[in-house]
Amino acid sequence: MAMILILGAGVMGTALAVPASDNGHKVLLAGTPLDAVPVARMKAGGTHPKLDAPLSEKVTILADEELGAEHAEAADLVVVGVSSPGIAWAVNRLNGLLRSKKAVAFVTKGLDREGERIVTYAETLPPQIANMESFIGIGGPCIARELANRCPTSSIYASRDRAAAAFAAGLMRAPFYRLALSEDVTGVEACAALKNFFAIGVSAMQTRYPDRLRADCQSRNPTAAAFNQAAQEMALLCERIGGSRASAFDLAGIGDLHVTVGGGRNSRLGHGLGLGHTVSEVMAGELGGETVEGIDTARIVGSLLRQIDNAATLLPLATAITTAVLDGGAFSFDFQRI
Amino acid sequence: MAMILILGAGVMGTALAVPASDNGHKVLLAGTPLDAVPVARMKAGGTHPKLDAPLSEKVTILADEELGAEHAEAADLVVVGVSSPGIAWAVNRLNGLLRSKKAVAFVTKGLDREGERIVTYAETLPPQIANMESFIGIGGPCIARELANRCPTSSIYASRDRAAAAFAAGLMRAPFYRLALSEDVTGVEACAALKNFFAIGVSAMQTRYPDRLRADCQSRNPTAAAFNQAAQEMALLCERIGGSRASAFDLAGIGDLHVTVGGGRNSRLGHGLGLGHTVSEVMAGELGGETVEGIDTARIVGSLLRQIDNAATLLPLATAITTAVLDGGAFSFDFQRI
Incomplete structure (x- = not known):
């Protein structure tokens, strides 16, 4: 032993x-x-x-x-x-x-x-x-x-x-x-960090379009669309960071994103953004004093996006999350872009 | 117009x-x-x-x-x-x-x-x-x-x-x-059918390992693991049917699987299987008279699995679902295989 x-x-x-x-x-x-x-x-x-x-x-x-x-x-x-x-x-x-x-x-x-x-x-x-x-x-x-x-x-x-x-x-x-x-340790590490970041945006979809006929009030189509969009964007960013796209479509990517959406601090921040609150409002309120790892990741992703031509078109979900986190305004995700 | x-x-x-x-x-x-x-x-x-x-x-x-x-x-x-x-x-x-x-x-x-x-x-x-x-x-x-x-x-x-x-x-x-x-119309069509089938197995994980501390009593790790496993197996089967693996990791695959798990008839059948009921018990009970498309798909997947060497090793989740549906016994998914 x-x-x-x-x-x-x-x-x-x-x-x-x-x-x-x-x-x-x-x-x-x-x-x-x-x-x-x-x-x-x-x-x-x-x-x-x-x-x-x-x-x-x-x-x-x-x-x-x-x-x-x-x-x-x-x-x-x-x-x-x-x-x-x-x-x-x-x-x-x-x-x-x-x-x-x-x-x-x-x-x-x-x-x-x-x-x-x-x-x-x-x-x-x-x-x-x-x-x-x-x-x-x-x-x-x-x-x-x-x-x-x-x-x-x-x-x-x-x-x-x-x-x-x-x-x-x-x-x-x-x-x-x-x-x-x-x-693919770089890919696994990149996805493990990125999933916290993307969970913010996917979770925002859980609250943005409420379905009053469901017990949890959550519609499903926007969340699934954003989950899929997050997977594609995670694969693209993972590759830019030096990892393999395949890692985004496996345990460290879609697997971990699945478990992170709907629970935990990144997701709770996303729920607040979905309801129209700003990051500073959520962090001063129910997440006061907590560490939200996706926020730190957003700062890095923001600088990565500035290096990518047409980032807003290629990576609309990442762009919307970084904009809300870094500029401090409301989360504004144009669903028509995905 | x-x-x-x-x-x-x-x-x-x-x-x-x-x-x-x-x-x-x-x-x-x-x-x-x-x-x-x-x-x-x-x-x-x-x-x-x-x-x-x-x-x-x-x-x-x-x-x-x-x-x-x-x-x-x-x-x-x-x-x-x-x-x-x-x-x-x-x-x-x-x-x-x-x-x-x-x-x-x-x-x-x-x-x-x-x-x-x-x-x-x-x-x-x-x-x-x-x-x-x-x-x-x-x-x-x-x-x-x-x-x-x-x-x-x-x-x-x-x-x-x-x-x-x-x-x-x-x-x-x-x-x-x-x-x-x-x-990739073959891949999109294959995934669209396969997602109903895999939703049965992923949904079974939502009820098999209850977490009494959560409002919905559902643990999250087994479901996320099974979701990821389903994505990998869907990609493999999609390729066998003549489609592209990439379609499994996009809207028709992981996107649709995401929305199908946790709602709808395939998922309700999975929940029953997760609780230890057989397919015939669930179909005679709460799903009486309903069409569950994943069951028809299971028959076809069963014949596909018989054509694949080491199917039980390569496709443990698909094997467990087809076995439960076709042989009529309890859903027995060996988590150690994934």
Whole structure:
């Protein structure tokens, strides 16, 4: 059996401890400085505040200050479970912890700029982490609470180093956690970030054209049209970022977009935009104090769109989302453009 | 302005009269022998029993016995709006009606066998209808009631005769009815039929793993995984039938699958299967007397699967659906296979 070190005791880091420990591995689940509350609760044998089920006794909970290089040294695989605001902490910690080469798998999603180029963590993180042997990106439709409850979930592990992705997936795969492999790590990472962004626009369609005869008041045709439009635009942007179009039409793209629309913070922002509110109104209201990853992605997508001729024609949904997020006005999506 | 003859006064035929008449065209909406009730109601100025909004006065309602060759002769475009059980009536009527070459657009979806080959209406109907100048297939995510209410809807008009598809789309396109064009008519037709079939399996996931903490009790990860799996399998089957994989990842495939899962008869059958009922139990119960198009498609897909090596491995979701439908047992989908 192996030893798996998970950095970040948020919902996703904690959920990943479930298949890992079910597989018989020893798991070290280390909180960030922001995870003091869940760390204290789980150390006392309780559940993570946002999850339902207790962890196996094979999982050892560590506070940030308890985590040392000896833990990393003992680990066969390191998994980074933080969201994008935690990535600087994770990079810093990994540089202090890793004394020998290790594969590191990231669920963290985000896009960044390198000059004019738009890049993913698959490009930006490897040069920053001295002893990271291979970068593995984890994508696909996974609500952490459902994974933690062993609800069947499919994900995709991607790495240029196929053996590393296969090794990580081999440790993590469980009957309820089905894992595909991909070498298109840039595409998987790009889609994983873009899906948050597009979920804002697709979710806006769920509220913009209400159907009073349905229990949830949501019409279906506009949402399906926008879902399809998002898939096409995600494929185009994925390719521009250096990934394969096919990744947009697979687990990290349409699969994850499917699960992201209709739930979560990006979707709630979209619902507000669909009702005619501005981003700042929604963020000052029901999403006050929350991190909405699609907003950060919108800033990057905005600069990518400026590099594409006829972006407004080729990418009308992306254009409408970036305009609402960056210019702060109402979400105005001309349905006739798609 | 043009004259458009619509055959079939069911919900879809009637809904298509809305963009057609909004565009200023004269519309003849002719009922089948089974449409006596809606025809009588709409002739009296009322609405179709399953729709909300009255039709424009530009729409003339005809009972089956009132429809004659002079109506077809005056039409610039004929649209067949029946579902698959009505296709024999439509073919028979078209052969009696069409005295000169006309383009005919079909919303009817289905697969058929020609010996060992699986074919779509794009292959089977043209030889059966003497004066059909071009076959146009209509696909994409369109709930008829929403279209009739002018809720934004995207569809795709496909024909080997691109000019014919463009002509039909040009007559029908409206601000709320956005139309893409495709030359992959076999792919669009195949996907339009397959999406009903796959919606059964994806919808089964909505009920199989309930999440008691959600208002709708539906977990999300298994459905998204199955949606993605359905898209991949639809692409593979579409290619086998002679269409392009790309059509599965566009409006007629993922777009229409998106709208079909969670609503309609195929989905309700899936929900029953997800709860452990057999097809015959569901069809004897809440779906008694209803046509579930995915069941007919399952018979054809079953024979297609028998021609594919390793079908159970390559197409686990299709295999599980056909097994449940054809063998009559419980729906048993091994999530570990995907």
